[in-house]
Amino acid sequence: MTTHEPKLTRRGFITLINRVLAATGVAAVIGPVVAFFWPAKLEEVPSEPLPVGDQGSIPEGQAKTIRYGRYPAIILNTPERGLVAYSAVCTHFACIVKWNPDSGMIECPCHEGYFDPLDGSVISGPPPEPLGVININIQAGTIFIGGDA
Ligand code: FES
Numbered sequence: 001m002t003t004h005e006p007k008l009t010r011r012g013f014i015t016l017i018n019r020v021l022a023a024t025g026v027a028a029v030i031g032p033v034v035a036f037f038w039p040a041k042l043e044e045v046p047s048e049p050l051p052v053g054d055q056g057s058i059p060e061g062q063a064k065t066i067r068y069g070r071y072p073a074i075i076l077n078t079p080e081r082g083l084v085a086y087s088a089v090c091t092h093f094a095c096i097v098k099w100n101p102d103s104g105m106i107e108c109p110c111h112e113g114y115f116d117p118l119d120g121s122v123i124s125g126p127p128p129e130p131l132g133v134i135n136i137n138i139q140a141g142t143i144f145i146g147g148d149a
């Protein structure tokens with residue numbers, strides 16, 4: 001006759017759950033402390049020109065948003081000026097702006113801020129300043145932004 005003894009008793013299971021929850025709680029407290037003292041190494045703005053893609057990778061009338069240091073940048077291919085690049089951070093309350101090909105404007109979804117794609121200036125809405133202009137250049141068929149581009 002065989003008896004079936006459970007490998008994990010009820011008490012053992014509860015102890016295991018308690019330990020997992022305790023470890024999760026400790027990690028939740030220690031994680032932010034570690035992140036504060038040893039933050040990820042993200043430059044505010046890259047010191048070197050940043051490659052965006054091949055010269056033809058952004059068709060006319062289209063845009064691309066990429067990480068530019070700590071914040072995103074938006075690169076547009078305008079029919080009037082060709083490639084232009086701006087900080088994608090709205091100057092109102094720092095929402096991320098987006099290109100709207102239908103309206104032909106850079107739009108901030110948070111409070112209906114609208115920016116001119118040709119120079120980043122404010123068309124309407126609450127943003128107090130234009131978008132930050134980022135240098136743009138093409139070297140050997142590759143688009144670069146920032147640095148001395
Ligand atoms: Fe962009 Fe308010 S954050 S309009």
